[in-house]
Amino acid sequence: MPAAMKGFPARPMHPLLQILVLVGLAFAGLCLGSFVGLVLATQVYGYSLAGFAQISANPAGSPHGWAALMLLQGLSLAGLGAGAALMPAVVGAPWAGYFAPRRLGSAGWPLAAGALILVIVPLMSVLVAWNADVHFPAFLHDFELWARAKEDQAGALTKFLTQFGTAGRLLVGVLVIAVVPAVAEELVFRGVIQQNLVRWFGSRHAGVWAAAAIFSAIHFQFFGFVPRFVLGLVLGYLYEWSGNILVPMAAHFTNNAFQLVLLYLVQRGAFGWNTAFDPDSTEALPWPMAVASAVLAGALLWGLRQRMGAPDSPRLMRTVSRQGVAVGPGQPMP
Numbered sequence: 246m247p248a249a250m251k252g253f254p255a256r257p258m259h260p261l262l263q264i265l266v267l268v269g270l271a272f273a274g275l276c277l278g279s280f281v282g283l284v285l286a287t288q289v290y291g292y293s294l295a296g297f298a299q300i301s302a303n304p305a306g307s308p309h310g311w312a313a314l315m316l317l318q319g320l321s322l323a324g325l326g327a328g329a330a331l332m333p334a335v336v337g338a339p340w341a342g343y344f345a346p347r348r349l350g351s352a353g354w355p356l357a358a359g360a361l362i363l364v365i366v367p368l369m370s371v372l373v374a375w376n377a378d379v380h381f382p383a384f385l386h387d388f389e390l391w392a393r394a395k396e397d398q399a400g401a402l403t404k405f406l407t408q409f410g411t412a413g414r415l416l417v418g419v420l421v422i423a424v425v426p427a428v429a430e431e432l433v434f435r436g437v438i439q440q441n442l443v444r445w446f447g448s449r450h451a452g453v454w455a456a457a458a459i460f461s462a463i464h465f466q467f468f469g470f471v472p473r474f475v476l477g478l479v480l481g482y483l484y485e486w487s488g489n490i491l492v493p494m495a496a497h498f499t500n501n502a503f504q505l506v507l508l509y510l511v512q513r514g515a516f517g518w519n520t521a522f523d524p525d526s527t528e529a530l531p532w533p534m535a536v537a538s539a540v541l542a543g544a545l546l547w548g549l550r551q552r553m554g555a556p557d558s559p560r561l562m563r564t565v566s567r568q569g570v571a572v573g574p575g576q577p578m579p
Contacts, residue, residue: 260442264441278325283297311408354487354492358492361546364538364542367535368535376470392467435484479496486554
């Protein structure tokens with residue numbers, strides 16, 4: 246029976262079309278997840294839909310504001326990821342073949358990706374400090390004021406959601422802020438957007454850099470754009486080298502979970518010996534630490550590139566580039 250009669254595309258879908266389909270699926274999933282979250286919040290906590298808007302504006306003023314917002318955020322992101330997870334069915338490819346065309350060469354790959362994120366923290370602090378103090382040109386002054394107001398608003402909400410009074414709250418936070426985004430965002434940005442940009446441009450580097458820029462911009466936090474862009478580059482190259490979505494997922498999870506655990510320890514007084522310690526600070530760590538971080542991160546990246554660089558399995562996804570050459574993550578470009 247012809248492939249088209251079985252529900253599969255008769256010819257490979259253009260990369261741009263795949264990205265547009267992703268936008269539709271992800272938006273639908275986001276809306277569905279948000280709707281389910283709102284319904285559950287009204288049923289479990291007794292809020293009306295109108296009252297829920299007041300919770301978002303003043304979460305601290307509601308007895309169940311933290312739980313309701315965590316529920317909504319978790320289900321919204323889960324819906325986003327579920328939409329992206331449907332892409333293989335749309336293009337007629339096996340799920341693993343689409344997102345993970347290569348088997349893990351070693352169980353140590355995700356662990357090494359997580360270690361890389363920890364090693365790079367001091368270096369990233371320099372970028373965070375620089376980006377937080379950046380100023381726009383005079384003709385963008387109004388935009389700068391608007392962007393800083395939005396940044397402060399988002400920061401206040403994040404600070405509220407990361408107030409972990411108990412270990413149970415920390416576990417919920419890790420699930421909603423670390424696990425779900427690591428899975429959902431990597432499926433969207435690396436699994437679909439990046440691999441299709443690589444095919445469209447015919448260049449791994451162009452695809453990785455463009456996907457990283459989109460990944461950073463979509464968060465609408467302009468005074469954190471550069472460090473998030475660099476994180477997107479790291480995640481993107483980990484995916485391109487490994488050809489397995491689990492590797493950038495592990496790195497993404499480590500980045501978020503490390504910050505949450507650090508916040509929890511501070512809130513529990515674990516660093517009482519250093520009252521000046523502030524995990525929310527945008528100040529850079531000492532330069533010697535940043536330089537050592539850059540050297541170690543560079544060495545670890547080089548080592549991961551050497552170990553992950555060679556394709557190792559006939560399970561490599563056979564996709565078609567603009568030049569008509571089959572390529573996929575972890576497979577050399579022509």
